[in-house]
Amino acid sequence: MSALDDGFGGYLSLFLAGILATEVWRWLGLVVGNRLDVAGAPLQWVRAVATALVAGLVTRMVIFPAGALANVPLAVRLVAFAGGIALYFACRRNLAAGVAGGAGLLMAAQLVMR
């Protein structure tokens, strides 16, 4: 089963909905440059919306996952996820410790439960 056809149409769809939809904000940022007040209300609101959206995406990926993660019980996913965040702070805001720690916790929990 394919989400999109493999020909020109599929790539055009990905270009429009993915690449153009993303790149346009970089171009705008380049044009606006230092002419826009980054601390101003409009950009701050935009920043808050984007932050909440990504946080929402993250939660959705953990609670309603796709693929192999769906076979792991919800409680295990949540514990491993929270454990990764805790490790990040415990290791003085170390990104690698958080990501590797969370992934390690998930593997350990699955091994123990087998």
Next chain:
Amino acid sequence: MVDNENEPRLPSTPLPQDSQWAAFAAGLSLIASVPSLVLFATALGFGALARDGGFTLGQAAFLSVGMFALPNQVVLVDQLARHETLAAAALAVTLTAVRLLPMTVTLAPLFRGMRARPLLETLAAHFIAITTWIESNRRLPALAPDLRLPHHLGSGIGIALMLLLGTLVGYALVGRLPTIVAAALLLTNPLYFILSLVATSRLRMDVAAIAAGCILAPLLYLVAPGFDLLATGLIGGTLAFLWGWERT
């Protein structure tokens, strides 16, 4: 040797062309760093997700090179795999990508050296995403103005190579990995994203937006699937903005 005493000494700063390449190489060395490894692991997860979602290897690679923004790539693949319309997917992607605007706005002035180089600056802007933004924010201000653009281009190309490599390897490994490992790889995506958000949050508003997003998303997913991410961003972000704005 004694004769050399009369020879002119080398200028204390190397030739401009040389130092620009040196700055590029210094940026490229970001490929061998902890953030780069974390990104690689996250890209493995994206490659796996793309294959699970029914995308071809070429399409997954196309997205990694063309978008260079893993959260957006995940949104796009996730939306299309759930059979959302292309318009709904594009809207979700572009809303997620809005965060690149303030990131670019803060870095763009640093790209400008002695003269404007529009093409290279546009290319440099393409290489703005969470990993390179954090690193360039930290490194560029300490460099001479003319060296910032090549340094960022080096970092960008290095990280882009890691992103592409991770995508390809993750895609190829799906089905060949024990499910325990595959599941752990998929967890690296949300973990890296949430930690990146935490790492770049400076205001109360940012923290409030993260909390609001985490709480609202699962509820809205059950109530209004398809619109859940947009609604989460708009409602949660606006609430966080109003709350944070009053306090600052």
